[in-house]
Amino acid sequence: MELNAVYVIVAREFKKFVREKSRLFSALARPLLWLFIVGAGISRLVPVESGVPYTQFIFPGILGMTILFSSIFSSISIIWDKEFGFMKEILVAPVSRFSIVVGKALSGTIVSTIQAVIILALFPFLGLKLNVIQISEAIIICIALSFCISALGIVIATFYESYESFSVIMNFIIMPMFFLSGAMYPVRMLPPVLQFVSKLNPLTYGIDAIKHVILPSIGGRMSYDFSFHTSLIVIITTSVIFVFFGAKAFERKD
C-alpha cells in the first residue's frame, strides 16, 4: 500500500469538502428534517411503552442515515471522476488499486463521521443523557460504519460509467437501504421477506450497534435486533469484503 497516495486522495476529498460549505449544510438538512419533523409527527402515534420516546428511538437510525447518504455520495464521486476524466490520472499512476480504494473509503469515512458527529451533538435536544464513554463509543461505531458504507459505495460506483445513473442509485440502492435498516422501526416488526432483506444490509447492524450504546434502557417491542458483538463483527467483515471487491473491480482492464 502506498501511504503517500492514500494520504493525497483523502486530502483532495477533504479539501473539497471544506471548500464547499453549502454541501455540508444541505447534507445536514436531510437528517434534521427526518429527526425533528417526521420523527415529531410519528412520535404522536407511537406510545412511550418501550422506555424511550420515538424521537429518541430513531436517533441512531438518523445517524445511520447521515452516514449512509454522505458515504455513498462521497464514494460515487468516483463516477464523476470517471466522467470528467480525473480517474485516468489516478489509474495511470504507479499506485496499487488497493491503495486507491482504501484512500477513497477513508475519504468517505472522514466526511461522513464529521457529519454524524454534528448530528450526534444534538442529543440534548432529544432529552437524551449521554456520558463521555457512550459518546466515544458511538463515534467509534460511526467511523467503522462510515468506512463500511463508503467501501460499499466504491463497489457500487465501479458498475456505473456516467452520472446519469445517479437517480438509479438513489432510488434503488440508497432509499431501500435506509428503509430496510431498522432506522424507523425495529427489524423484527417487519414481514419475514423484508426482515430477510434487512439482515443483508450492513447499515442495519451499524444502527443496531449505536442503539446498544446510546439507548441502553430500550426494551420491549422497540428493543435491539442483534447482539452488540454480532453487529460489530458484521460491520468489520463486510468492510473487508467490500474493499477486496472494490480493488478487484478497479483492476479490470478490457
Next chain:
Amino acid sequence: MSHSESNIAIKVKNLVKRYNHILAVNDISFEVEEGTIFGFLGPNGAGKTTTISILCTLLSATSGNAYIAGYDCTKYPSEVRKSIGIVFQDSTLDKDLTAYENLVFHAYLYNVPKSEIKNRVESVLHFVNLYERKDELVKKYSGGMKRKLEVARGLIHKPQVLFLDEPTLGLDPQSRANLWDFITKLPKEHNVTIFMTTHYMDEAEVCDKIAIIDNGKIIASGSPEELKKIVGGDVVSITTKDNLYARKHIENLLKLEVLEKNNELYMTCNQGETCIPDLIRSLGDKVLSVKIQRPTLNDVFLKLTGKTIREDYAPESNSTKESIRAYRRKH
C-alpha cells in the same frame, strides 16, 4: 532489458487489440529512440488512442508485446507507469482544485520525495508560464492553459517517455503554436522522449519520426522528409500564354506528366529547384508565372490511402468508438 537496446525508449512488436469483430489495432510494430519526438498519425478512430492506452497499461493487448524503457507493459505495469507521463485527449485535471493543488496531488501520487515537491512543482509551472496563476481554480483556465498545465503535470515525476494524445485538439491557432513551441523544447530541456498522436498533418512536421496508421495498421513510417518522398517530388505549377504549346513542349522535352486545371499546368518533379530553369529555358517568354510546392504530409496520406485525413472523416471512426463502448458495457 538487454544493453544493445538501451537507447530504445518504446518498442512495440506485433501488437493486436481486438474487440469482438473489430480489430482496433492490427499487428503493428515500431521502435522509438530515446530523446526523439515520435508522431503517430492517422484519422480519428485509426487506433491511435487504443495503442496509447495499451502502452500506458490502461488496456491489455489481445496479443503482441509492448515495452517502455525496457519494461514489458503487461508484466511490469507499475514500472512502466513510473517511467511515463501522459496528456490524454480529454482533460484529466480536477477543475475544483487550483493548478498548484493539481500538481501537488500528482507529485504525491508518484511518490516524489517531499523535500523536492515544492521545487519541482514551481519549476514546471515556470516552464509553462503559469506560475502567476497557480492559485486559481482550474475551472477558470482556458483550454490552452489547461493543456499546458497537463503537460507540466506529466513532467513532475521526471518520466522517460511523455505521451501526448492529440495535444492541440480543440485549441485556437495561437494556443496551438504556443504549445508546440514548448513541446519541441521538451526532449532537450527535460531529457524525455515524446510519443504524440495527431490528426493534424502539419503538426507532425516537428517529429523526428512518424508512423502513419489507418484502420489499425501502420501503412508507412519514416522521417517527414522520407515520407514526403513517397509523393514522388515537388509539385510545380505554371501559367503560360499558350497552354497547349507549353504542355506539348514539356511532355516531349522534359518527359513530365502534365495535368491542366483552372488554366494552370501541374507536374511533379523530383527536384523542383532544378526543374524550373529547364522549364523556363524550353518555354522562353511564354511563361507567365511559376509556383513550386513542397509535398505535405497530407499529400502523403492522400497518396497512400486515397483519402484525406480531415475531421469530416470522423463518422466512420465514431461508429468504431461506439462499438468499442458497447463491447465494454457488455463485458
